[in-house]
Amino acid sequence: MAQTKQIDPMRWSEYLSMFSNGNRGRLMAIEIAGLAVGDQPLSGAAPLFAIDFDPAGKGDDLVITTGRDEVDYTHKISDPLEIWESQDDNGKVTALEVIDRSGSKTTLAFKS
Numbered sequence: 001m002a003q004t005k006q007i008d009p010m011r012w013s014e015y016l017s018m019f020s021n022g023n024r025g026r027l028m029a030i031e032i033a034g035l036a037v038g039d040q041p042l043s044g045a046a047p048l049f050a051i052d053f054d055p056a057g058k059g060d061d062l063v064i065t066t067g068r069d070e071v072d073y074t075h076k077i078s079d080p081l082e083i084w085e086s087q088d089d090n091g092k093v094t095a096l097e098v099i100d101r102s103g104s105k106t107t108l109a110f111k112s
Contacts, residue, residue, distance in 0.1 A: 001089060002086070002087060002088055002089055002094075003086070003087050004084055004085065004086045004087075005084070005085055005087075006082060006083070006084050006085075007083040007084070007085055009082075009083075012053045012055075012062075012080075012083060013053050013055065015083075016051045016052065016053050016062075016083075017052075019051060019093070019096075020048065020049075020050040020051050020052075023048050023093070023110070024047075024048055024049065024050070025047045025048065025068065026047065026048050026110055026111070027045045027046065027047055027048075027110070027111040028043070028045070028046060028047075028048055028066075028108045028109060028110045028111065029043060029044055029045060029046075029107075029108070029109045029111075030042040030043040030046065030064065030066075030075060030106065030107070030108055030109075031106070031107045031109070032104060032105070032106050032107075033104065033105045033107070034102065034103060034104030034105065042073075042075060043066060043073060045111065046066035046067075046072075046073060047066055047067060047068050048064075048066060048108075048110075049065040049066050049067045049068075049071055050063075050064075050065050051063070051064050051065075051096075051108075052065075053080070060078065060079050060080070061076055061077065061078055061079075061080075062076070062077040062080045062083075062098055063075070063076050063077075064076075064077070064106070064108065075106070077098050077100055077104075077106055078100065079100050079101040079102075080098050080099070080100050080101075081099050081100055081101050082097075082098070082099040083096060083097070083098050083099075084096070084097040084098075084099075093110060094109070094110055095107060095108060095109045095110060096108045
């Protein structure tokens with residue numbers, strides 16, 4: 001059965017490092033949604049390069065990069081508050097959602 005779960009903030013660095021390594025090159029769409037910006041697609045089908053997190057003492061930013069052999073796009077989320085993971089019936093991650101303190105949501109929807 002498909003499920004969605006919140007990632008513990010104490011595990012973000014470890015989780016995102018492992019996730020990036022296991023999913024590098026996987027195609028994804030990136031969209032942001034929020035009161036200030038509305039719904040905006042940022043990328044339709046870009047390969048994941050990495051997702052990095054700098055904790056509050058080191059900048060409090062989450063950075064999503066895309067590209068195959070080198071970075072060709074970077075999206076920074078300042079002051080992230082929550083990370084949610086959605087999985088399909090087989091346990092494969094289909095989406096990550098990052099909610100920041102302003103209430104904006106960045107969604108990474110992964111292609112099969």
